[in-house]
Amino acid sequence: MSLVNQRHADELSRGAQQLAVELTPQSQDGLLAYLALLIKWNKAYNLTAVRDPDEMVSRHLLDSLSVVPYVAALGDNWLDVGSGGGMPGIPLAILFPERRFTLLDSNGKKTRFLTQVKLELKLDNLDVVHSRVEAFTPERPFSGIVSRAFSSLEDFSNWTRHLGDGETRWLAMKGLHPNDELQALPADFRVESAHQLEVPGCQGQRHLLILRRTL
Ligand SMILES: C[S@@+](CC[C@H](N)C(=O)[O-])C[C@H]1O[C@@H](n2cnc3c(N)ncnc32)[C@H](O)[C@@H]1O
Numbered sequence: 001m002s003l004v005n006q007r008h009a010d011e012l013s014r015g016a017q018q019l020a021v022e023l024t025p026q027s028q029d030g031l032l033a034y035l036a037l038l039i040k041w042n043k044a045y046n047l048t049a050v051r052d053p054d055e056m057v058s059r060h061l062l063d064s065l066s067v068v069p070y071v072a073a074l075g076d077n078w079l080d081v082g083s084g085g086g087m088p089g090i091p092l093a094i095l096f097p098e099r100r101f102t103l104l105d106s107n108g109k110k111t112r113f114l115t116q117v118k119l120e121l122k123l124d125n126l127d128v129v130h131s132r133v134e135a136f137t138p139e140r141p142f143s144g145i146v147s148r149a150f151s152s153l154e155d156f157s158n159w160t161r162h163l164g165d166g167e168t169r170w171l172a173m174k175g176l177h178p179n180d181e182l183q184a185l186p187a188d189f190r191v192e193s194a195h196q197l198e199v200p201g202c203q204g205q206r207h208l209l210i211l212r213r214t215l
Contacts, residue, residue, distance in 0.1 A: 003039045004032050008057050015062040015200035020069065021095070030094040030121055031061055037117055038085055045109050047085030058201030064088035066197045067146065067171060067208055068095055074169050075143020076100065081133050081160055082150035084110050088173065089146070090117055093126045104129040104136060134159050141165040148173035153181040153209065157189045161213065170211040177207050188215040 009032055016023045023031070038060065039053045050059050064087050071078070071092055076099040080089030083103035093101040103114050103126065111130040118126045129136060141164050147156055153172055164170065169192065172178075182191065189211050197206040 003036045003053065008032065008035060008053065011054075011057045011201065012061055015058065016065055018198075018200045019062065019065055021065045023095075027094050030123075031091060033121055034086070034090050034094065034117060035061060037113075037120060041113050041116070042085070045113055047110065047113055048087075058199060060085075060087050061091055063148070063173075063199050063202060063206065064091035065095070066199045066206065067173060068092070070171065070195070070208060070210065071096065071144065071146070075167070077140070077142050078102065078144045078146060079104060079138075079142045079160075079163060081145060081147040081156070082106075083114065084149075086114055086117060088148055090114070090121075090123075090126075092146075093123050094121070097125055100125050100127070102127045102129055102138070102142070104131060104133055106130070106132045133163075136163065138163065141168055143167065144169050144171060146171040146173070152184065153178055153211070154184040154186065157186050157211065161186075161188070164213060166213060168213065170213075172209045172211065174207045174209060176205050178209070185211075188213055190214050 050056050079102045081104055083089045083105050089101050089103040105111050108130055111128050114128045145160050145164055192210045192212045195208045197208055199206050
């Protein structure tokens with residue numbers, strides 16, 4: 001029996017419509033193929049605590065798609081820090097085939113899975129890096145640095161400061177609005193904008209903070 005069924009496909013296309021994210025037939029197929037790999041590898045690799053495939057559509061695919069309108073408005077060279085099982089980086093790489101996405105994680109099991117996804121889905125716009133982010137030294141700054149469920153805003157800024165410049169946007173995907181974490185934001189970072197996200201099928205609050213470096 002296939003791991004992904006018509007119900008998942010319907011929920012994905014309905015949810016994407018609610019998010020005003022346009023899915024081409026190729027991106028819809030890519031997202032469902034990714035979901036099937038996530039379900040299959042999760043059993044052995046512990047990629048996500050979400051075990052129920054029905055929940056994965058909203059908690060992983062649609063949640064990742066909820067930042068698409070913000071990513072669309074920004075540059076073309078992205079880093080997903082602490083990408084884990086590939087959220088939000090894999091859905092974004094599928095949605096934006098003309099942009100480059102680097103998915104980084106310090107856990108070798110996770111990066112092995114991400115490399116497998118790259119190969120199976122033929123995602124030529126994806127680079128996978130196995131490293132702690134603090135030790136990562138790419139050749140050029142990223143235009144966007146995104147993370148979901150990674151760290152406090154303070155650590156996210158401090159550990160990735162060297163990976164961006166004055167033009168870079170840092171996108172932090174959060175649950176509740178992180179009032180306390182904002183108090184500890186390093187002096188050279190400021191919040192450019194904050195957005196409450198509505199993710200179809202997800203209970204609880206979701207927020208996106210967009211940061212810039214000022215110095
Ligand atoms: C809670 S998971 C979140 C995964 C994914 N972003 C998601 O939302 O499902 C956090 C990930 O960050 C990685 N991580 C933690 N500290 C890191 C560091 N300093 N450098 C790189 N990756 C790190 C962990 O290995 C883990 O895969």
